[in-house]
Amino acid sequence: MMNSIFTGLSGVNNSQKQLDVISNNIANVNTTGYKSARITFADTFSKRLSGGRGVTGNFGGINPTQIGLGAKVSSIDHNFSQGTIEQTGMITDVALSGSGFLIASDGNGTYYSRAGALQIDNDGNLLAQGGTYKIQGRLADANGVIASTTSLGDIKLPFGEKNPAKSTDSVRLRCNLDKDASSREEWKADAALKTKTGEKINAAMANNIDLNDIEGFNLTAGKIFEIKGTDRNGNDITASFIYGTDGQTLGELLNKINTVFQSSSPDGAEISIDANGFLRLKANSLGEADFSIALNPPSHEEAVSQVMTANTVWTTGGTAPPTPANINTQLNQLDQIGAAYVVGDTLEITGVNPDGTNVSETFTFTTGNETVQDLLTFINSKFTGATASFDSSSGNMLFTDNIGGVSNTSLAFADGAANTGSGLSQNFNVTTVGLDETNVILPSMEENIDGSIGKHSTSIQVYDSLGKQHSLEIEYTQDTDPNSNKWVWTAKVDGGSVSPSAGTSGTVEFNEDGSLKEFKFDNGESIVFSAPGAQEVRIELNAGTSSAFDGITQLASPSTNIAIEQNGYAMGTLTDIDIDDFGVISGMYSNGQTKKLAQIAIATFDNEGGLMKSGESLWKATEVSGNAFVRWSGNNFNTKIKSGHLEASNVNLTDELSKMIFAQQSMNANAKSISTANAMLSTVINQIKRG
Numbered sequence: 001m002m003n004s005i006f007t008g009l010s011g012v013n014n015s016q017k018q019l020d021v022i023s024n025n026i027a028n029v030n031t032t033g034y035k036s037a038r039i040t041f042a043d044t045f046s047k048r049l050s051g052g053r054g055v056t057g058n059f060g061g062i063n064p065t066q067i068g069l070g071a072k073v074s075s076i077d078h079n080f081s082q083g084t085i086e087q088t089g090m091i092t093d094v095a096l097s098g099s100g101f102l103i104a105s106d107g108n109g110t111y112y113s114r115a116g117a118l119q120i121d122n123d124g125n126l127l128a129q130g131g132t133y134k135i136q137g138r139l140a141d142a143n144g145v146i147a148s149t150t151s152l153g154d155i156k157l158p159f160g161e162k163n164p165a166k167s168t169d170s171v172r173l174r175c176n177l178d179k180d181a182s183s184r185e186e187w188k189a190d191a192a193l194k195t196k197t198g199e200k201i202n203a204a205m206a207n208n209i210d211l212n213d214i215e216g217f218n219l220t221a222g223k224i225f226e227i228k229g230t231d232r233n234g235n236d237i238t239a240s241f242i243y244g245t246d247g248q249t250l251g252e253l254l255n256k257i258n259t260v261f262q263s264s265s266p267d268g269a270e271i272s273i274d275a276n277g278f279l280r281l282k283a284n285s286l287g288e289a290d291f292s293i294a295l296n297p298p299s300h301e302e303a304v305s306q307v308m309t310a311n312t313v314w315t316t317g318g319t320a321p322p323t324p325a326n327i328n329t330q331l332n333q334l335d336q337i338g339a340a341y342v343v344g345d346t347l348e349i350t351g352v353n354p355d356g357t358n359v360s361e362t363f364t365f366t367t368g369n370e371t372v373q374d375l376l377t378f379i380n381s382k383f384t385g386a387t388a389s390f391d392s393s394s395g396n397m398l399f400t401d402n403i404g405g406v407s408n409t410s411l412a413f414a415d416g417a418a419n420t421g422s423g424l425s426q427n428f429n430v431t432t433v434g435l436d437e438t439n440v441i442l443p444s445m446e447e448n449i450d451g452s453i454g455k456h457s458t459s460i461q462v463y464d465s466l467g468k469q470h471s472l473e474i475e476y477t478q479d480t481d482p483n484s485n486k487w488v489w490t491a492k493v494d495g496g497s498v499s500p501s502a503g504t505s506g507t508v509e510f511n512e513d514g515s516l517k518e519f520k521f522d523n524g525e526s527i528v529f530s531a532p533g534a535q536e537v538r539i540e541l542n543a544g545t546s547s548a549f550d551g552i553t554q555l556a557s558p559s560t561n562i563a564i565e566q567n568g569y570a571m572g573t574l575t576d577i578d579i580d581d582f583g584v585i586s587g588m589y590s591n592g593q594t595k596k597l598a599q600i601a602i603a604t605f606d607n608e609g610g611l612m613k614s615g616e617s618l619w620k621a622t623e624v625s626g627n628a629f630v631r632w633s634g635n636n637f638n639t640k641i642k643s644g645h646l647e648a649s650n651v652n653l654t655d656e657l658s659k660m661i662f663a664q665q666s667m668n669a670n671a672k673s674i675s676t677a678n679a680m681l682s683t684v685i686n687q688i689k690r691g
Contacts, residue, residue: 003047003069004677010070011670014041017073018663025651026660032129033114033617034649035078036656042074080608083114083650085642091577092118092126095647098639100602100631104133104618105154112603112628115617116646126155126585126598130616137583137600144595146584152630155585155598161574163589165467167535168568172542173552175458177476177487178559179514193250193273203273207251211243214250219243327373327390331424341365341421347375351411353384362416372397379411386411456559463568464534467591470494472527472539476508485510485517485554493529503527503539510554511547519543519552539566569593579643582634602639603628 021039028034046066053062085095094116096102101112104127115129126135138150193201194215201209212219221244239260241253250273257271332340347363361382363375372390376397379388388411389398415422457475464470471494479486490505502524509517519541527539544551572591579585583600605611610624621628631637 002677002681003067005674005681007068007070008670008674008677010044010072012667012674014071014073015663015667015670018666019660021076022656022660022663025656026653029649029651029653031115031617031649032117033083033647034651035080035083035114036649036651037076037078039076040074041071043068044070044072077609078611079650081650083647085645086648087645089644090117091579091643092120093644093646094118094579094583094600095642095645096602096639097642099608100604100637100639101608101619101628102128103136103152103601103603103628103630104128105136106133109620110136110628111614111618111620112611113616113618114647120157120159124157124159126157126600128618132616133618135600137585137598139598140596144597146596146599148635152601155600157574157577157585157587157597159574161587163569163572163574163587163591163593163595165463165465165571165591166568167465167537168462168539168566169537170540170542171460171462171472171566172564173458173474173544174550174564175456175552176557176560177456177478177508177510177552177554179485179554179556201250201273205250206254206273207249209250210248211250211253212248221245327376328371331370331372331375332368332421334423337421337423339421339423341368341370341419341424343368345419345421346416347424348414348416349379349382349411350414351383353386355385357384359383365421383411460566462537462539462566463570464531464537466531466534467570468531468534469570470498470529470531470537474541485512487554491527493527498529498531500527500529503541508543508552510552514553514555515547515549516544516552517546579641581640581642583632583641599632600641602631602633602637602641604631605629 018039018041021037025036028036046068049065049067050062052064055061080099082097085097094102096114096116101114102116104111104113111128111133113128117129118135119127119129119131121127121131126137127133128135134154136152137155138146138152139155140146195201195209195213196215198215201214211217223243237260239256241247241256246256247253254271254273331337343365345365349359349361349363351359353359359382361378363378376388376390413424415424455475455477457473459471459473461469462472472491473493473495474489474491476487476489479488486507486509488505488507491500491503493500503521503526504523506519506521508519511517525540527541528536530536542551544553569591572589572593574587575590576588577585577597578588578594579600583602584596585598585600586594587597588594605621605628606626607624610622610626611619612622612625614620631639633639633641
């Protein structure tokens with residue numbers, strides 16, 4: 001009976017140990033990287049009552065007879081199956097997806113862990129969870145190369161490290177050059193020139209018609225026209241034309257203007273008159289221009305100041321001229337508009353009534369969709385003795401002095417100071433000074449038709465060896481031969497203030513399908529320039545693959561403006577990191593550059609079940625586990641390192657609660673066997689006492 005008691009006690013002890021393991025699993029159900037444990041049991045020695053006997057003669061064999069003496073703990077094993085990977089969003093949190101362990105060291109010993117809540121100390125060391133042990137890996141060299149021969153060591157991230165500037169040596173181009181672009185650009189005046197009898201003046205009449213016969217002019221010999229304007233470079237031009245001395249026909253006046261502009265810029269502008277009586281200003285060279293011409297008679301003379309600015313753009317390559325506006329055209333659709341007017345914008349309308357009284361009123365945009373008619377209605381409600389009307393055939397607005405005779409009637413528009421929109425003011429300002437006629441012609445209002453010209457430019461910021469930015473502009477000019485698929489390109493640095501020593505020009509030619517045929521330099525194979533104190537800069541231009549559409553193309557579509565990338569940069573400092581699936585830590589610098597800094601190592605074992613726990617979610621290698629094998633994700637090793645994630649405990653709470661019930665029932669049963677044996681022993685003792 002004593003054996004029964006001791007056997008029951010072994011069962012109770014084993015149930016207690018099983019409950020200890022279960023409780024520990026439950027306690028660590030939320031521990032990062034925890035691996036659940038399980039306990040197994042084996043029976044102990046057995047007492048032999050009789051030995052067995054083999055078959056003899058007519059007698060069968062007899063089995064051995066034994067009584068067990070209880071159970072003992074056989075093993076406590078850990079389940080190293082994958083835990084659930086949960087997202088955290090923190091870059092330094094890492095989860096191993098697959099087998100293996102992170103390697104950590106305190107300088108005296110090496111430890112292994114699946115807990116990936118890593119930290120960075122003030123020296124840049126990458127630390128294991130808890131902040132005591134340093135994560136191991138291999139560091140990159142100064143160029144960001146991680147060599148396979150690099151020794152295992154502490155991972156230290158050089159926050160604040162400077163990433164030196166790099167000079168640009170390559171620029172990749174990607175743009176479209178419009179095949180249908182015109183080689184010139186023209187602007188049309190806002191009002192047609194007519195004789196005083198209303199006949200439109202054309203080019204054939206220009207050399208024969210006297211200026212005095214043109215509507216709006218009433219001149220005498222010696223009267224001086226002031227010719228003012230800007231050339232294509234924005235330079236001011238001032239000259240004069242004396243009526244009767246320098247000439248008296250329209251043709252002679254136009255010739256004078258052309259002479260003035262040609263002397264300022266030989267490739268500048270040319271003014272002429274078309275068949276419909278409109279003055280046209282043509283840019284003789286390509287590209288953007290900023291022309292304007294004004295003919296202003298001396299103060300207090302009987303003439304209207306005729307002003308022509310480059311408002312309506314169209315091309316000589318076949319695009320139709322602008323169509324005249326009508327009375328229902330919205331003001332925001334007129335070609336004079338710079339930025340569209342919005343609700344709340346205003347026009348300050350000032351002028352003089354025929355009787356000499358001043359007018360000052362404000363026209364307010366209440367919807368943004370106001371029409372020409374809305375503006376006319378407002379003007380007519382504010383002026384007396386004068387009427388604003390509209391000529392739908394020409395697109396001209398007329399302001400009529402209804403009293404007749406000589407007057408100082410005037411009308412002017414100005415944009416409100418707080419406006420979003422603009423444009424009407426610079427086209428409508430007209431003042432009549434002692435004019436004999438009763439009709440004052442304001443500039444015509446025409447709906448805008450966009451055009452394009454045979455010049456296109458693209459620019460990109462490049463860097464010298466000191467990290468200083470320079471603007472590299474490449475300008476393309478279409479060949480004047482319409483059958484040619486060739487463009488000439490020129491390059492300038494910093495708007496021309498820096499002079500390249502080579503690579504300043506070349507040609508680009510296209511195949512008939514619009515793909516690139518050839519991109520050539522006229523002098524050299526790259527753009528070469530020097531900046532003060534810096535090394536010489538040499539930039540190759542990558543225009544794309546021949547017969548492909550991956551770079552510059554020439555298609556019948558609007559020109560695009562992209563120099564897609566360059567490889568230079570200014571100096572920067574390390575500000576942040578990123579960790580990829582292979583455990584490679586890359587540094588992100590303030591100049592937008594990235595560089596590899598290190599790679600996290602992973603350890604595997606022949607028998608990971610032989611590892612010994614050492615606290616802090618760490619394990620140590622033993623003779624049973626064998627030595628660690630250092631592995632690198634992606635190098636014939638499939639375990640991935642998931643940044644921004646942690647591996648949860650792999651404890652199955654449902655299973656643990658079920659095992660707890662079994663452990664409890666086992667303990668109850670073993671306790672019952674002890675109490676039963678004790679009761680039997682008590683009965684025997686009592687019988688002996690009675691006997």
